[in-house]
Amino acid sequence: MMENRLELRGLTKRFGKRIVVDELDLDVRAGEILGFLGPNGAGKTTTIKMILGFLFEDAGTITIDGHDLRRDYERALSSVGGIVENPEMYVQLTGRQNLELYARLHGVRDRARIDEVIRLVGMEQRINEKVRKYSLGMKQRTGLALAIVHRPRLLILDEPTNGLDPAGIRHLRDILKRLAHEEGVAILVSSHLLSEMQLMCDRVAIIDQGRLIAVRMVHELETAQDLDMLGAVLGADAAAAATDAAGGRVDDYDRTPPPPAPQVPVWRIDVAQPGQAAAALEAAGLFRPAAGDRVELPRSLHLAIEPQAMLQVQQTLLANGHVLLQLRRDQESLEEAFLKLTANSRIE
Amino acid sequence: MHKLRTLYRNELYKIFRTRLMLIVVAALLIFPLLQQLGRRQGGGDDLHHADGSWNHEALIAMYDERISETLNFARSDVEDPLYQALEVAVYENTLASYRELAGRRPEIAARNFALDLVERISRLTVWLDPEAAGVDLPAHLPATELIARQQEIIPGIYEDPTRLPSEREAAEQQLAQVEAALADGSHLPYAELMLSILGEASAFGPESAGFYAGRRACYAHLAKRADVSVDALYDPYYIDNTASLLQDISDCERSLADGIDYTRRLPRALSPQRESDIKDQLAIHRYNLDHDLISSSYDQNHGESAYLSSWMLVLFILAVYISIVAASLISSEIESGSIKLLIIAPVKRWRIYAAKYLALITTIVTLSLFSWAWLQLLQLVIHGTQNMPVTVAARNGSAYLLPFVLRNLLDTACFALKLLFYGSFAMMMSGLLRRTAVSVGIAVGVAFLDFIATFVSYNIGWQYWFQVMPFINLDLGNHFYPTLLYRSMSFLGMPPNAAYIPLWFAVLYIVGFLAIFIATGLQALTKRDI
Numbered sequence: 001m002m003e004n005r006l007e008l009r010g011l012t013k014r015f016g017k018r019i020v021v022d023e024l025d026l027d028v029r030a031g032e033i034l035g036f037l038g039p040n041g042a043g044k045t046t047t048i049k050m051i052l053g054f055l056f057e058d059a060g061t062i063t064i065d066g067h068d069l070r071r072d073y074e075r076a077l078s079s080v081g082g083i084v085e086n087p088e089m090y091v092q093l094t095g096r097q098n099l100e101l102y103a104r105l106h107g108v109r110d111r112a113r114i115d116e117v118i119r120l121v122g123m124e125q126r127i128n129e130k131v132r133k134y135s136l137g138m139k140q141r142t143g144l145a146l147a148i149v150h151r152p153r154l155l156i157l158d159e160p161t162n163g164l165d166p167a168g169i170r171h172l173r174d175i176l177k178r179l180a181h182e183e184g185v186a187i188l189v190s191s192h193l194l195s196e197m198q199l200m201c202d203r204v205a206i207i208d209q210g211r212l213i214a215v216r217m218v219h220e221l222e223t224a225q226d227l228d229m230l231g232a233v234l235g236a237d238a239a240a241a242a243t244d245a246a247g248g249r250v251d252d253y254d255r256t257p258p259p260p261a262p263q264v265p266v267w268r269i270d271v272a273q274p275g276q277a278a279a280a281l282e283a284a285g286l287f288r289p290a291a292g293d294r295v296e297l298p299r300s301l302h303l304a305i306e307p308q309a310m311l312q313v314q315q316t317l318l319a320n321g322h323v324l325l326q327l328r329r330d331q332e333s334l335e336e337a338f339l340k341l342t343a344n345s346r347i348e
Numbered sequence: 349m350h351k352l353r354t355l356y357r358n359e360l361y362k363i364f365r366t367r368l369m370l371i372v373v374a375a376l377l378i379f380p381l382l383q384q385l386g387r388r389q390g391g392g393d394d395l396h397h398a399d400g401s402w403n404h405e406a407l408i409a410m411y412d413e414r415i416s417e418t419l420n421f422a423r424s425d426v427e428d429p430l431y432q433a434l435e436v437a438v439y440e441n442t443l444a445s446y447r448e449l450a451g452r453r454p455e456i457a458a459r460n461f462a463l464d465l466v467e468r469i470s471r472l473t474v475w476l477d478p479e480a481a482g483v484d485l486p487a488h489l490p491a492t493e494l495i496a497r498q499q500e501i502i503p504g505i506y507e508d509p510t511r512l513p514s515e516r517e518a519a520e521q522q523l524a525q526v527e528a529a530l531a532d533g534s535h536l537p538y539a540e541l542m543l544s545i546l547g548e549a550s551a552f553g554p555e556s557a558g559f560y561a562g563r564r565a566c567y568a569h570l571a572k573r574a575d576v577s578v579d580a581l582y583d584p585y586y587i588d589n590t591a592s593l594l595q596d597i598s599d600c601e602r603s604l605a606d607g608i609d610y611t612r613r614l615p616r617a618l619s620p621q622r623e624s625d626i627k628d629q630l631a632i633h634r635y636n637l638d639h640d641l642i643s644s645s646y647d648q649n650h651g652e653s654a655y656l657s658s659w660m661l662v663l664f665i666l667a668v669y670i671s672i673v674a675a676s677l678i679s680s681e682i683e684s685g686s687i688k689l690l691i692i693a694p695v696k697r698w699r700i701y702a703a704k705y706l707a708l709i710t711t712i713v714t715l716s717l718f719s720w721a722w723l724q725l726l727q728l729v730i731h732g733t734q735n736m737p738v739t740v741a742a743r744n745g746s747a748y749l750l751p752f753v754l755r756n757l758l759d760t761a762c763f764a765l766k767l768l769f770y771g772s773f774a775m776m777m778s779g780l781l782r783r784t785a786v787s788v789g790i791a792v793g794v795a796f797l798d799f800i801a802t803f804v805s806y807n808i809g810w811q812y813w814f815q816v817m818p819f820i821n822l823d824l825g826n827h828f829y830p831t832l833l834y835r836s837m838s839f840l841g842m843p844p845n846a847a848y849i850p851l852w853f854a855v856l857y858i859v860g861f862l863a864i865f866i867a868t869g870l871q872a873l874t875k876r877d878i
Contacts, residue, residue: 052691052692053692054688054878055877056875073694073696074695074696075694076694077692080694082692084692085685087688088685088689089686090358091684092362092365092366098689101358101689102689102693104354105355105690105694107350
């Protein structure tokens, strides 16, 4: 593969007695998007803040594009762009003024480049308004423009989809993919939106309680074998713990449905009117509402039904005038893999 | 370097393009303007018409009030019942005759000396015949015993009671002379007359002896001069200021002759440093006296006093404003998160700090110069060139005149230094606490305390420990000339005792504290997590 744009070696950070990041080793390579996954309090933001110079590490080294952060601070940071937590700017200045200020600090005086990134993030209409008037999504877009205006070789984004609408998220994903795969930028993205990570990242680094647990290619992580392998890494009782933990913590991941009970397979049924469809299935006795294993989304139903009843399900739906747009068995998602891996964590 | 410049410009932009700055600039423009316009209208003491001539009605009202105050004092604060009855009678009598005089001859009644005469005659009347003056005395107390009691209460009030009738006649004669002198329009006979009256005035008792001695010296001085204007002579401020100037000269001369410092509250042995200070002071006093640079009540409205009052206002506005700005320079960025923009950029944190500090200095210098220019303009336009106040400074025992504009520039520099001190302290607190509300509160509080401490330091200046407290020794200019602060204290009736610590110490002190403030603030920003 290509060279490492970011190398963390033995990175450690303590807040008082609590170790927040514990001997973390991590590489981000040119041309890849690395997802940085972990539950709240796992140390993701702390790590990012150390890389970007907010926090002083207690031990370990940070090397950015070949420059040691502590020994060659300004040169190291000159090849980084980033957003930490929410993108913060001077609210009394306009988006463009913020952008110009930041660009000048990077030695970029090229107006054409500034206009280019404004267009890239879709902020042409509002860029001359004061940031005070921006919504979170607009700040995210402007923040992204800031982060890339100086053509960084390493891009670090902490929860960049926060506050973006679905179209904005898709747009961001496209921009990041192009930057990484076409321009060779190394990108580190942390996020709670796991489904997004699945769509966006090439590799995923999983961090829990300050320790790096695994680094995998995204497609590897989706396979059962890999999960078993990781389960073995984590210890024998990780799977049992996962079941308990999952119920209590789904609130943290409110964009995705809660995982269904594992015994009966779950089916995803895409229909135009999921509510009426569910009622029809219920009337046919194929599905009992008391079971609690029903999830209804605007365009789809997620039902736990025995496989042998599926033919009857299709017939019932067609008889009731529902066009079956898609029917497939729900795969165990990255979500579940993630929860299993970090099952024994607490939010501190 | 371009990074520092970019950061610096950003800081300046943030400071200058705010509503707060707009408010401060408006305040700096409007308040001194209103103040000076008010003074031009004869505001303040109301003793002058707009054209500078005396406002007799106001003068009469002023004296009327003074006598009433004295009467109230006699009623409430004099403990001995007999003495109280006498004093009340004296001042009731004075008030009545004074009002009569004011009705008959306002231009005389308004004048200082006329009041003295009226009071004197009244006192004589009462003492000579208390019952006729309506004093409600205990019935069994004969007049001779009354006088004996008076002498007990005020020793030496009259050496020889038999002289009293002639005293009264003399006083009545003097009043006639005064009126004649006034009709004549000449002030020299008047001054001589006052001298002769006051020559006897020490008989009034020890508590007034000092006052009358000062007055006497003053009139003795004025009687010798032909160039003193008539108005000045009738001007209570001018007379009082001349009297205190003469007193200062006498104190300095005595100090140098005896080797004891009499110019402070508590006399003490004269150090070589202090000796040269007193020589300089003496030179300044003599220069003021010889060139008649003595503040009159006209100056109260149009000259130095007017100028100083505006400067005190400006100092107050700017001290509070600079404290607020500096105390939020770092903390507000951390609170709002906007510092992230700078931290993520490839700039070391000391550059961020340096840019902020430079912007603070620029703000202080700009606003100080702005205030300076505006106040010069106001003085020129509202009060005219002839009212530009001057200051006399001295070096090695010889006095020289500091021109108005130059002196005010020096004042501005001293003033800016004080603001820089406040600002550096506030910025340190901002970096240490990282909470704007708290650091602004502390910084403004400290600036306010410093105002009070400055007053205290001028008054207990001989206490060395007080001199080494932060903020106290900032008036470096005092080592070279009487600064703004020094002159203000004089005007407020607190004769300054500053500049008795060596110059090298003051400089070291200021540099030292500034270094501590800057270094602590820098450490707080660069060595801590954000």
